Amino acid sequence: MSKVTVVGAGNVGATCADVLAYREIAEEIVLVDIKEGVAEGKALDIFQKAPINQYDSRTTGSTNDYTKTANSDVVVITSGLPRKPGMTRDDLIETNAGIVKSVTENVIKHSPNAIIIVVSNPLDVMTYQAHITAGTSRNKVIGMAGILDTARYRAFLAEELNVSPKEIQAILMGGHGDTMVPLPRYTTVAGIPVTELVAKDKLDAIIERTKFGGGELVKLMGTSAWYAPGSAAAQMVEAILKNQRRVFPVCIKLEGEYGIDDCYLGVPVILGKNGVEKVLELDLNAEEKALLETSRGHVKEVMEVLNKLGK
């Protein structure tokens, strides 16, 4: 029986729980929040949708009672503040680091073998926080950002070419922020290199829009996105529970890959029953290496801020 806990019953967490339920990715889903009644209410609402949308997954909620999360196979952490207009993801560090730390302590106490997927921002550094708090191996504490950033890039390309978004395959690396590294060299449209179909100036504009894709939505809505982020986290859960060995960009602690040590960054990985089964190392060209180095430098700076806060 597969059991998944989603911590944070806000926009992203509730969406993730909903996708996990209606797509029957997990048999049992526990939604947890600190706000009295919110997780119970949203879980009940999702369960009451089951007869309409025809699914068997069972969703329950809990206000901060982690005994109900015991023996989860996967835990998704979405608790924390989202951005408001004018804020960067890094502005959230102080508040969210404390939340991610206490949540991880509770989670690991009741589910010591769980694979943890972090969603809270600033993503790469919150993955760092969760990893050191959990004290488990790096393949089991990972961050969701790359699937979302790649999905935004793929959606913009599908719009530009007027083709199905399903036809766009792409990979993106680096931190979850403005220094992310889209890789046009590894972007195809049903196997056709994207550079054969989209002019350079158009492609450059799409890459720029992707980098600020999160900010575009914050500006429109006054808070950050949730449909695509929640679905992206659920897709990672699915790859793990079904041992799909899918290739996704995922945030993980690098230990020498790409010549980078002790930094949490998005890289292509194989995702399966053990979490990250393998980090894939691409042969980056000089320009791509330079972009990745900039991204590494930025994430490392924010990791230092966390170190100074005392983790």
Ligand SMILES: NC(=O)c1ccc[n+]([C@@H]2O[C@H](COP(=O)([O-])OP(=O)(O)OC[C@H]3O[C@@H](n4cnc5c(N)ncnc54)[C@H](O)[C@@H]3O)[C@@H](O)[C@H]2O)c1
């Ligand atoms: N990684 C990504 O790509 C990505 C994408 C979107 C959002 N995010 C981040 O995800 C987080 C959640 O975003 P959201 O839009 O769902 O925010 P939200 O405000 O809608 O929900 C956050 C929820 O966390 C809960 N919470 C706060 N402290 C808690 C605690 N200690 N224990 C349990 N629950 C607690 C709040 O009560 C709230 O319900 C934010 O940090 C946001 O920046 C990341």
